[in-house]
Amino acid sequence: MFLITCPVTRSDHLVSLTSIRSVINHPTHIAVHVECPDCGALHEHRTGRKYLAARRAEELVAA
Numbered sequence: 001m002f003l004i005t006c007p008v009t010r011s012d013h014l015v016s017l018t019s020i021r022s023v024i025n026h027p028t029h030i031a032v033h034v035e036c037p038d039c040g041a042l043h044e045h046r047t048g049r050k051y052l053a054a055r056r057a058e059e060l061v062a063a
């Protein structure tokens with residue numbers, strides 16, 4: 001189980017690993033495509049050390 005935020009409804013949902021449709025390793029991030037239990041759409045969630053570090057840096061600049 002892991003937590004996703006639906007970009008359509010902005011609500012959080014616990015989803016099982018069976019909801020993952022694909023995992024694609026990119027140079028800058030890992031794209032995980034998950035079937036949303038809320039709206040039924042396929043959402044891409046980006047993760048990975050490089051991606052999360054870049055996001056934290058963006059948040060610090062914006063603060």
Ligand SMILES: [Zn+2]
Pocket residue numbers: 006007008009036037038039040041043
């Ligand atoms: Zn959704």
